Amino acid sequence: MPPIPRPALIIAGLILLASLAVSIPRQWRTAAVNSRVAAVRAMLDSLRAEIRSCIVELDVRQAAFEEIDRHVDSLRALVDSYESPEGTVEAADYGAYLEAFDAYNAAIAEWTSRADSLRAGSTACREITDRHNAIADSATAAFREAD
Helix, strand or coil: CCCCCHHHHHHHHHHHHHHHHHHHHHHHHHHHHHHHHHHHHHHHHHHHHHHHHHHHHHHHHHHHHHHHHHHHHHHHHHHHHHECCCCCECHHHHHHHHHHHHHHHHHHHHHHHHHHHHHHHHHHHHHHHHHHHHHHHHHHHHHHHHC
16 A cells, blocks of 8 residues: 555645534534523423412412402391391391491401402412513524524
8 A cells, every 4th residue: 555645644634623623613512502401491490380389379369269259248148138128227137237247348358358369479470471481482482593
């Protein structure tokens, strides 16, 4: 086998170095992209867990609201039962009527508090969900552009 000419060895060496110069940065970029993908996935997983927790809390608030709502309805029915169609109350029933009316007013305050809590919880869950969806949509768009 004849010896390989020096210019051919130099050209082969340059080709090898050029391919390494292209390949190594690509591997670094791939590692950086994989790292970012993992970070985005971890963030989305965390937000999904937060959403699940929020929904459980929202269910608890919903049940508490429905409980006070039924109580308010029953008190309203009791108050209505004391009132005649003209809106008057028999003198003999007036003490019980006032008691029922005061209980109804107190229950309305609790109903309002639970309704506000339910609305606040719903808003919080919606914000977490919106944040999750925005990040997921942005990541999906970015990864499509990268392909």
